[in-house]
Amino acid sequence: MHESYRQVFGQRSEAAAGGAALSAMAAELFGDEEQAEELSAPPAPVQEQFDCDHFSQGLPAVDAVAASIESGERYAVAFIDVRMPPGIDGKETARRIRAIDPDINLVIVTGYSDFSPLDISRAAGPADKIFYIAKPFQAEEVMQTATALSARWRVDIELREARAALAEKIDQLEEQKLELAANESKAVHMANHDSLTEAPNRLAFMRALTEHVRERQRFAMAMLDLDRFKLVNDTFGHLAGDELIRMVYALLQETVPQGAVVARLGGDEFALLSHVTSEDEAVMCCERVIKAISTSFKVFGHSVQGSASIGMVVADPENDKDPVDLMRRADLALNESKRAGRGVVRVFDESMDESIRFRRQIEGGLSEAIAKGELKMVYQPIISRDGLEIIGFEALMRWNTEEFGPISPAMFIPIAEESNLIHELGDWAIDEAAKTLQQWPGQYVSVNFSPRQFRRQNFVGHIIERVQHHGIAPDRIQIEITETAIFDDAERAAETLYRLRQMGFRIALDDFGTGYSSLYNIRRFALDCLKIDRSFIDGMGRERASAAIVHSIIHLGRALGLEVVAEGVETQEQLDTLLVAGCSHLQGYFFSRPVDADIACELAERRWLGTPPGDNVVTLEAGNGTTG
The missing domain is CATH 3.40.50.2300 (Response regulator)
Incomplete structure (x- = not known):
């Protein structure tokens, strides 16, 4: 054999x-x-x-x-x-x-x-x-x-080895997924909570206030400020002041009605939010809070007499209210409370708001601003980290009135939203940006859209019509929206963004980290870019929480294949930190302030603010807000 x-x-x-x-x-x-x-x-x-x-x-x-x-x-x-x-x-x-x-x-x-x-x-x-x-x-x-x-x-x-390698890769991806989810959860918590007291912070409070406005029920919103708090810091030190803040927050949680929201807005300022049946009930609740705080606190062996002032506004269900305006009114009432001698509650009334007449004048002037030629667009470069190349510009609206002089967009844009003038301003902004874009060699322009514009009937068709009218390729237009714009109707927003992406438009999520940020939203909506809010960039050098949030957003964007733009870069230290963290794009006064269209064209032609890729070093030629 x-x-x-x-x-x-x-x-x-x-x-x-x-x-x-x-x-x-x-x-x-x-x-x-x-x-x-x-x-x-x-x-x-x-x-x-x-x-x-x-x-x-x-x-x-x-x-x-x-x-x-x-x-x-x-x-x-x-x-x-x-x-x-x-x-x-x-x-x-x-x-x-x-x-x-x-x-x-x-x-x-x-x-x-x-x-x-x-x-x-x-x-x-x-x-x-x-x-x-x-x-x-x-x-x-x-x-x-x-x-x-x-x-x-x-x-x-070979097949068994391939399966083993694939299984190992899957295990690695699962570990990365869990790590990413943990980082996201930590970042979300840090973004919405005060690091000293673990209380909800200003961002979380604004979200809660917005939800109360949508519920169409009567509620009270109050702002509380500790009296003579600076004296505690100056006398016993900042550690004692921090301890007093923690003690006051604990006392507020015990005193407010069940279900009320207590947030720390910053410093010694707190905000309260609670459903009420009447203004009298709201006043009684606030007076109980003041009485509870008007006690002697033992701070590191020292006796500190507590005292607080409260300004309050009651929102009725039949009236449309803007959350930002409610906070502004409560703040006006708080100022009145302090002027009245501290330790008291003041309810907002129209006599406190001298700016209401001014707002109405602004609204009237805004409707004529385009015809008068008072509006203009300025452009701030968006820089790629590779050689500091200018790859795009953000278009920003400016209004210079004959009567009041320059008026901040932070003031007139909300007024335009409330008065329905936002669509007219938005159409003008797209037209102006498209005209300027035609003179650039290849950069894109990023145009901001407000929540009301985004919810406009046939928004996609309207944008396409205006872009085609100017003969602009859709991929040279970036649409900037905030999460607030897409949160009200997520299903409709997801469909709208998908259609825009199909047509070739770029999509950027602006002020990322300050709204309803979540990994679920990022995966659900068709996005190209995340823009880190300038408040986090500004806080990187002072607050460990801000630096952690910035790093988490950068790593999240890279993992999902998205561009990440850091807004508000103003110092060399911030630039170096962001480059080390791996941020792909940058924007801020360090490179250039928003400039007129003719200067933007010169920058676009120039293209590089540093040394193009391929050279051994990258040197920055522009800085501190200059454009030369």
């Missing part, structure tokens, strides 16, 4: 060599030297070559398989007779070999029926790695079986 196997695995190569020799001799006899050289060369293998080991009994074969596992020179196929000289039979041999090597293919060669295939499969399975050849066998049958099973053996090994 062993001699038969030797002939099977040896005769093919011998026959091929003999045939090649005869062909070379014939070529030489008939004078074809070139053919003779080719044919006399060693023949290329045309079939599988095998290294075969022969064992007359099962036990040595089992030992050989075990040794092959240790050495790494493993067997692909084992041909096993059922009957062998004294020792273990073929079934037991197959069982022991399978126990040692789960990958080897077993070929049972037998002319008898001592064991059924099912018996052997049960002992040495799996069934797809056991094969049978009946005696007497043909040489081609053995060779073909060995060749096919060897190829399959290699494929099985």
Whole structure:
């Protein structure tokens, strides 16, 4: 039997060599030297070559398989007779070999029926790695079986290794996913809570206030300020002041009605939010708070007399209220409370708001601003970290009135939102930005859209119409929106953003980290860019929380393949920190203030503020708000 196997695995190569020799001799006899050289060369293998080991009994074969596992020179196929000289039979041999090597293919060669295939499969399975050849066998049958099973053996090994590598990669991705989720949760908590007291901060309070406005129920919003708090800091130190803040927050939580929101806005200022049935009830609640705080606190062994002033506004369900305006009114009432002698509650009334008439005048002037030519667009460069290349500009609106002089967008944009003039201003802004964009060599322009504009009927069609009118490619327009704009109707917002992306527009999420930021929103909405709010950039050097949030946003953006623009970069230290953190794009006074259209064109033509990529160093030529 062993001699038969030797002939099977040896005769093919011998026959091929003999045939090649005869062909070379014939070529030489008939004078074809070139053919003779080719044919006399060693023949290329045309079939599988095998290294075969022969064992007359099962036990040595089992030992050989075990040794092959240790050495790494493993067997692909084992041909096993059922009957062998004294020792273990073929079934037991197959069982022991399978126990040692789960990958080897077993070929049972037998002319008898001592064991059924099912018996052997049960002992040495799996069934797809056991094969049978009946005696007497043909040489081609053995060779073909060995060749096919060897190829399959290699494929099985490679497939298993590939699966193992894939499983390892999946494990790594799962770990990264968990780490990202943990970082996101930590960043969200830090972004919405005060680090000193763990109270909700200004951002969280604004969200709660916005939700109360939407509920259409009567509620009271109050702002509380500790009286003579600066004296505590100056007398006992800032650590004592911090401890007093923590104690006051704990006392407020115990005193306010159940379900009320208590937030720390900053310093010694707190905000309270609670549903009420009447103004009298709201006043009584605030007076209880003042009475509770008007006690003696023991701070690090020192006795500190507490006192607080409160300004309050009551929002009725039948009146539309703006959360920012409610806070402004409560702040006006708080100022009146302090002027009245401190330690009292004051409810807002219209007589406190001298600016209401001014706002109405602003609204009237805004409707005529376009016709008078009082509006203009200015442009602030958006810089790529690679060589400090100007890759785009953010378009910003400015209004210079004849009567009042320059008016901040922070004032007239909210008024435009309330008076429905925002659509007219928005159309003008798109037209002006598109005209200027036509003069740039390739940069894009980023245009801000307010929540009311975003909810406009057929918003997508309206934007496309105006862009096509100017012959501008959609990918040179970036639409900047805040999360507030998409939070009210997330389903509709997701569809709108998807359609805009299909048309080629870029989408940027502005003021990221200050709204309803979540990994779910980022995955759900079609985005190209995250813009880190300038408040976090400004706080990086002073607050560990701001630096942590900035780093988390940058890593989150990179993991999701999004651009990350840091707004409000004003110092070399901020720039260096952001570059080290891996921020992809930058914007701020350090590079350039918002400039007129003609200067923006010069910057666009110039393109680089630093050394283009490819040079050994990057040097900044512009800085501190200059444009030269």
